Amino acid sequence: MAASRLEIMHRASGSLLFSFAFILFGSQVRAQQIPAETIQGMLAAQIRAQGFTCEKPLGAKKNARLSQPDRDVWLLKCSNAWFRITRVPDMAAKVEPLP
Secondary structure (H helix, E strand, C coil), rough: CCCCHHHHHHHHHHHHHHHHHHHHHHEEEEEEEECCCCCCHHHHHHHHHHHCCCCCCCCCCCCCCEEECCCEEEEECCCCCCEEEEEEECCCCCEECCC
């Protein structure tokens, strides 16, 4: 039995609706799957670029006592070491491995 024109139009409209919904919401689904970058990830990348080894960043905490308005001091915990990182705008970070 051949499908009637009405059935064919109904199937085509369903496919068109699905395609339209995917175009509208597909980018939002993909964007939600990208993990947000964390401060420990950014600090680890910065010290790696300066020649230090941070195998896996596990956490970072800002040291409010040592920080100043234009100088942030962070403690970075990596799976292999601890670091004190002093960041000043437009300069390389001062990185101190901690025992």
